[in-house]
Amino acid sequence: MFKHIGMFKHIGRTMQKRLFSTTFSLLMILSLVAPQPLLQVTHAATGGDTLESTLRRTAPLQVVVDTPLPAEAESNDQPGLHIVLGEGAEQPTASAQLPVAPAAPLDATQTQQIIDRLPVLETAAQDVQELRLPTESLPPPRTGETITETFPPQQDEAAAPAVESGPLQVLRYAPEGEIPLAPFLNVTFNQPMAPLATLQQLSAQDVPVKITPEVPGIWKWLGTRTLSFEYESDAIDRFPMATEFTVEIPAGTESMTGGVLDQAVTWTFRTPAPTVQSYYPNSSPQPRDPLFYVQFDQRVDPAAVLETISVRAQGQRYAVRMATEDEIAADARVQKLRESAPESRWLAFRTEQQLPADSTIAVDIGPGTPSAEGPLTTEKVQSFSFQTYGPLRVIESRCGYGQCPPFSPFIIRFNNPLDQDAFDESWITIEPELAGAVINNFGDTLQIQGSTQGRTTYKVTLAADLRDIFGQTLEKAQTLE
Structure with missing residues (x-):
């Protein structure tokens, strides 16, 4: 039985504390929005614990009591929540700040006098040491390979290239046959035909190739075995068109090594006639x-x-x-x-x-x-x-691309382009009236765009005054559906 009574007392104290916490929170909120008088809250628990809180208000607090409290409720000895009201005290004003003493910066002489009054800084022998550089780290790795060679390098005489002996031959030539364009002519031999020299020296030598008909140009050796010819003219930078050329290398042509061409080499190439x-x-x-x-x-x-x-x-x-x-x-x-x-x-x-x-x-x-x-x-x-143009007429009329759903444009094509400068939209009438109709003229095509409705048959009438760029008009008005 006593255990149950103790349990009830514990539950009662817990409920009182929770009720006090709720009430205290409410009063704290009211104190933030209410006037300044103090609000003192006293909570007395059954065990004799008393908690008082004084809150400042910003406005007078009015308490209305409908019925008088019993006399025994006026005592704080009874457990429960008690509220005591009182006049608030004035808050202390902020303390006055002390004035700052006047000060002026010291000059160099005064500063030095103060420094001279300081004791001498004692140093140990090990405080002064020579500058010690840190241990050098490894250099960053570099790509590649280091190859050691002597300088100047040894001059190894290159072996002379092998020179083919025997008779002189023409290995290849170009162009040949019917060609659309001939920018140059090349001939390559199997043996050296010219010494290693400057271009001026080589240009002064006779070349072993003959072109018929003769054309102005420049012969030059590309190395010692290939001979090239470029046509030279202010008007064109190629061989003339509409011409058949014959190229001949005569028999008996001799190379620098003594080789001789046994038979003449002849071929032709042809540039096209006007195209x-x-x-x-x-x-x-x-x-x-x-x-x-x-x-x-x-x-x-x-x-x-x-x-x-x-x-x-x-x-x-x-x-x-x-x-x-x-x-x-x-x-x-x-x-x-x-x-x-x-x-x-x-x-x-x-x-x-x-x-x-x-x-x-x-x-x-x-x-x-x-x-x-x-x-x-x-x-x-x-x-x-x-x-040439014919009489103006309609050659195509359609709605969209065949299905003609709502909002599809009407397309009307003519055999001749229409005169856009003379075009008048009044020449085009639409029945029933098409909301938002816009008529565009693109050459030989009229496009009529608007809010076309479903399940509706529209009739477009073209006036006889409709004119093309050749000054022709429709013979009579024409209605299209």
């Missing part, structure tokens, strides 16, 4: 009086080339003439092509009569087109074609 590199017009449709432009891979005589050019349409041949400077300057495309072309490799011309409309125009160059670099002419026809 068309670019031309204009190269797209369709074109006007009925276009300006023609042709560029070749070599220098040509425009007047001579013009005689080998023919222009045909609908089975009829149209005479051509050279274009004037004013006509070339008036055509921006041809003018740009001429500026980028090498000198003397192009010509511009036009027909003396207008070409038929809506027709295929064929331009044939050659055969027999000559070159200004060599005598060879073309053996085959080089040709190109284009189409």
